[in-house]
Structures are given as structure tokens and as C-alpha cells.
Amino acid sequence: MTQEEILEYNKRCAKFLNLKTLLTSSGEILYFIEDLPEITIPVGSSGINSTIQTGLLKATVKQLKFHSDWNWIHEVLEAIEKLNYYTKNECIRGVNYFNIYELKNNEEIFYGTGKSKKEAVVEAISKFLIWYNNESN
16 A cells, blocks of 8 residues: 555544544644553653553544554454454465455455455455445445
8 A cells, every 4th residue: 555545544444433533723633542552652852751541542644553553453343343244364375365244145345465464454444444435425
């Protein structure tokens, strides 16, 4: 994925998960992400760190990790499965295949392939979210 595709994919994931957003005075959108583990961030130029313990993070689209962090990817998969879809992964001759099936008729509707399982999963999720956004509009 190109950097632009990653940003668009992360936006689709944030929208799908109904993350709250805030438009800053500079025109940047901040996403509010709940229930993430405690993180430490640098504060100011003095090098002093601050720990966020509330589990609430404000992130720009460039800081979203739905394309790279398994915990974030898993949140999206769980949300998809709550909509009565199920997933299956297999590796054949070094190529990973990840499929999203419709539960009611056991029909494959989206798939992703990749050198790694993560690549295959992200590709399948991306295809699903593009379709889902078009269907729900």
C-alpha cells in the first residue's frame, strides 16, 4: 500500500468503528480512540514524558495503526464479525489468503492475499470497508 492508500484505509477503519472526531482550529481531524493500553508521550521541549492512563488517545490520521498493529486490526475484524460475517485464513505455498464470508449463506465475498498474514488481512478488510461504505450510503 502507498502512504496515501494507508491514510485512506485508516480513515475507513475509523469511520467503520464510529470513532469520535474533532476538527482542530488548524483544520486537522483528531480521532478519539478509547480502550487502548497506557502509552507514554513526550511533552514539551524539556524531554519530560507524560503517561496517559485514561485509555483515551487523540490521534491524527497519520497516527492511526489499523494497517500495522494487530490489536488495532483485531478491533476491525471483531466489528466485521458482529455484522454476521466470518473470516478464514490459510497459507498455501508461502502465500497467505484471508477470506471474509457472509454467515447466512456461507459465501465468500472478499479476500486478500499477501506475503504475510497481516498483508492479506488488511487487503481483505480494505475491500470489505469500501463495499460496506458504498452499501450503507
